[in-house]
Amino acid sequence: MPDELRLTIANRLDELERAEAEISAFMDRHRVPPARRYAASLALEEMLSNIIKYGYDDAAEHAIGIRVESGARELALTLEDDGHPFDPTALAAPDTSQRIEDRSIGGLGIHLVRRMTDGMTWRREGGKNVVRIVIRRDG
Amino acid sequence: MQFQDSRMGQAWVIEVGGRVDAAGAALLEAHCQQGLGRGETRLVVDLAGVDFMASAGLRALLSLAKKVKPKGKLVISGARGPVKEIFDLAGFTTILPICDTLEQAAGLVM
Numbered sequence: 001m002p003d004e005l006r007l008t009i010a011n012r013l014d015e016l017e018r019a020e021a022e023i024s025a026f027m028d029r030h031r032v033p034p035a036r037r038y039a040a041s042l043a044l045e046e047m048l049s050n051i052i053k054y055g056y057d058d059a060a061e062h063a064i065g066i067r068v069e070s071g072a073r074e075l076a077l078t079l080e081d082d083g084h085p086f087d088p089t090a091l092a093a094p095d096t097s098q099r100i101e102d103r104s105i106g107g108l109g110i111h112l113v114r115r116m117t118d119g120m121t122w123r124r125e126g127g128k129n130v131v132r133i134v135i136r137r138d139g
Numbered sequence: 140m141q142f143q144d145s146r147m148g149q150a151w152v153i154e155v156g157g158r159v160d161a162a163g164a165a166l167l168e169a170h171c172q173q174g175l176g177r178g179e180t181r182l183v184v185d186l187a188g189v190d191f192m193a194s195a196g197l198r199a200l201l202s203l204a205k206k207v208k209p210k211g212k213l214v215i216s217g218a219r220g221p222v223k224e225i226f227d228l229a230g231f232t233t234i235l236p237i238c239d240t241l242e243q244a245a246g247l248v249m
Contacts (some may be wrong), residue, residue: 013161017236020160038191038221049161055237108229109194115228116221 003030003070011052011062013082021046023068030070036135039116040068043133045079047088055083055129057130074118075135080128087122087129089114142170148153148170151179154241159196166201175203177180180211183244192225200220204235212236216244 009015023044026120027037044066051064065080088110114120119134140157151174157165171182184200186192204213216238218226226232234236 015159026159035221041191042193042225046161049193049195112194112225112228121223 003065007059007066008063009048009066011056013049013052016045016048016052019048019066023066026068027071027075030075032070032075033137036075036137036139039113039135039139040075040077042116043113043135046113047079047131047133051079051081051090051110051129055081055086057084057111058072073137074096075137077133077135079131085124086129088121089122091128140166140205142143142167142203144174147183147241148249150181150245150248152183152185152241153222154185154188154194159186159190160191160193161197164193164195164199167196168203172201172209173218175206176208180207181248182207182211182213183241184213184215185217185241186215186222187219187241189222191216194229197225197229197231200235201231212248214238214244214248215242231247 005023007022009019020041023040023062026121027040032040048064056062062082065079071074090112091107094107115131118136118139121132122128124131140159140163141155143154143156145152145154153171157163171184174182182203200213200215206229209229214236217240218237226237236247238247
């Protein structure tokens with residue numbers, strides 16, 4: 001059984017469902033515990049929708065690479081896009097203590113992903129953003 | 140994604156089922172918006188049947204809460220497991236009323 005899944009999607013929101021279905025089937029095969037599946041699913045949804053909505057400076061079609069690796073201790077999710085440079089690890093956490101009227105909700109998705117997963121790194125390589133997210137099986 | 144509407148007194152109860160991802164959040168917002176258009180002001184959104192919620196779902200609920208606030212109220216019920224955790228991590232438990240059960244929520248919304 002392969003312990004790695006690679007897929008490529010186009011930068012359209014309707015591609016998220018296909019990515020989710022393929023990765024969900026992969027996690028079934030690798031017996032990922034339910035709470036950790038949630039974290040992986042959230043990471044995928046939030047990071048990909050951010051890239052698709054805010055990552056590009058043109059209206060052209062772009063490819064986004066997704067790799068999921070299943071190890072004995074952890075899952076690793078790697079996303080590659082050729083959008084403008086964006087480091088999600090440098091984003092400040094939103095002020096979650098503000099009143100409902102004052103709340104701005106930018107950055108909330110990335111904040112949730114960082115809290116629900118066990119590590120996120122970013123690098124710019126060959127004109128691409130490469131984000132790697134680690135989810136410990138026992139986390 | 141499914142919606143089951145009912146009434147408990149003056150409260151409009153929406154039992155949500157499925158995944159509240161970006162696509163689901165848009166459907167949820169549109170569904171609730173229809174009720175607001177009919178003059179509903181007291182909303183209970185029950186998430187007992189929801190197994191996944193992303194930030195788009197939280198944003199939709201916050202936006203609806205802001206819309207009903209001048210005249211009414213929006214109360215969440217039934218969030219469990221990681222869905223409940225998402226509300227906690229986002230700090231939403233301090234800005235939106237959240238109850239364990241539908242009955243508690245229907246009482247609080249009045």
